[in-house]
């Protein structure tokens with residue numbers, strides 16, 4: 001019967017094909033959208049207002065106590081009459097049909113509460129059908145986005161800024177992909193500059209081939225720190241300029257730059273071994289870059305071209321031999337910034353401009369996102385403004401997704417951190433927590449693997465649970481707690497749902513009777529699950545992982561409140577089946593949300 005109701009809505013959708021707003025989602029309707037179509041159609045009949053306009057104006061409500069959907073009448077335009085009067089009138093005469101349980105009005109707002117009967121019978125099958133892709137849509141077709149994130153520097157620590165960029169960038173990539181974009185994930189490594197001359201000198205003095213092969217990231221950092229100390233010491237001791245480390249380093253980098261075979265070979269080894277290692281570490285976070293680009297990869301010609309364009313556009317100013325770019329003409333706050341030093345070397349910004357031009361030529365992106373810490377806000381604005389002033393029309397499609405700081409990030413090894421150390425420590429700590437319950441622990445098949453996944457979840461959820469721009473304190477104990485809104489808690493919720501599913505796998509779920517789900521807890525849960533597709537659309541707008549995280553915790557809490565009353569074990573068959581299917585739907589939604597965030601849901605913990 002409900003199948004017929006959904007069919008009716010789909011037919012309605014089909015008939016309204018000529019409405020752009022509705023056609024846009026025609027091929028990826030969600031249950032909520034079908035209800036929006038119904039409401040729009042009925043209100044159009046009552047008022048003559050354009051269906052598309054009504055459809056666009058109906059919003060989802062993150063506060064379910066307030067309603068499932070809400071229509072702010074002023075959004076429909078001024079000509080419609082007095083919104084509060086109309087709201088009152090429409091609330092009275094609107095035909096609720098099979099889809100809506102009741103309507104309320106409050107000032108200019110019309111509030112719709114959906115029929116639980118309809119939701120159970122449409123949303124549960126919908127989730128079952130779409131499974132891992134429930135919530136995914138094709139909001140855009142043939143759109144390309146390039147997302148640059150993580151971007152650590154070779155031979156330097158992987159600091160908190162890199163960690164956040166990695167986590168947020170990974171999420172955004174998944175999200176855009178889920179919404180139908182073609183995504184290129186790019187890592188822009190700090191792999192070029194004088195410091196590589198110094199590193200090479202250090203490597204000849206302290207380097208070990210076996211250590212470089214087995215642990216390139218730590219080894220190179222170690223070598224770099226030691227040679228840097230030697231260099232400082234020399235400066236103190238007043239060693240003559242010609243045979244100083246500094247001088248040798250400069251010479252070596254000149255060799256790399258001019259393409260000297262041996263010098264280039266060493267640098268390439270540093271780079272490629274580091275990348276091999278990064279690939280493995282990122283894989284623990286379910287992140288796979290399509291391109292390992294980097295400062296070294298920007299074609300020289302493109303940098304030269306960027307420099308010429310900057311000159312041709314009269315953006316330059318000379319000062320003490322250095323070349324500045326003056327952006328104050330366009331925006332006072334952007335100031336003036338050096339782009340070429342007195343010795344003729346171009347600086348970071350010029351290279352970044354070249355990199356952007358190169359990427360556009362290669363990928364023809366519709367949007368390019370830079371995931372970079374808020375400390376670099378000014379720099380990124382300067383970069384964007386410069387590109388804009390060069391007359392590239394795609395300059396308007398550049399976006400900076402920024403984020404605040406992490407305080408107190410340290411591991412056993414100290415405050416200089418590397419990604420793999422953080423993940424290793426998270427895993428060890430998770431393992432200790434798990435061992436606290438020996439009975440449960442003994443039942444886990446591959447505890448090391450599970451501990452790794454839980455540890456990673458802890459680090460990631462801690463990072464994603466509040467707004468990006470907020471700073472937060474890195475807190476091992478809190479993030480690993482199984483209580484409160486943490487990664488382990490989310491994993492626990494998922495694994496418990498998983499065990500309900502496997503404990504009742506024998507039940508025949510072919511003809512469920514959802515009318516047996518009458519409890520308020522169940523109703524609230526299905527209303528939440530219906531919202532998931534809209535939550536993702538909202539996340540596209542906010543570009544905030546916390547939009548998804550907050551929602552997942554709401555679902556997790558609702559699932560917990562269901563456990564108390566909605567038993568599956570020991571219930572009459574029909575009741576057990578209805579409840580089991582509701583729990584399975586919740587499991588899918590939580591699992592999907594976790595995967596979108598970059599986590600791997602565990603089955604048992």
Ligand code: ARG
Nearest residue numbers: 151152153188189190352372
């Ligand atoms: N490697 C830089 C750092 O560690 C981040 C790169 C940011 N991206 C860019 N296109 N400038 O600070």
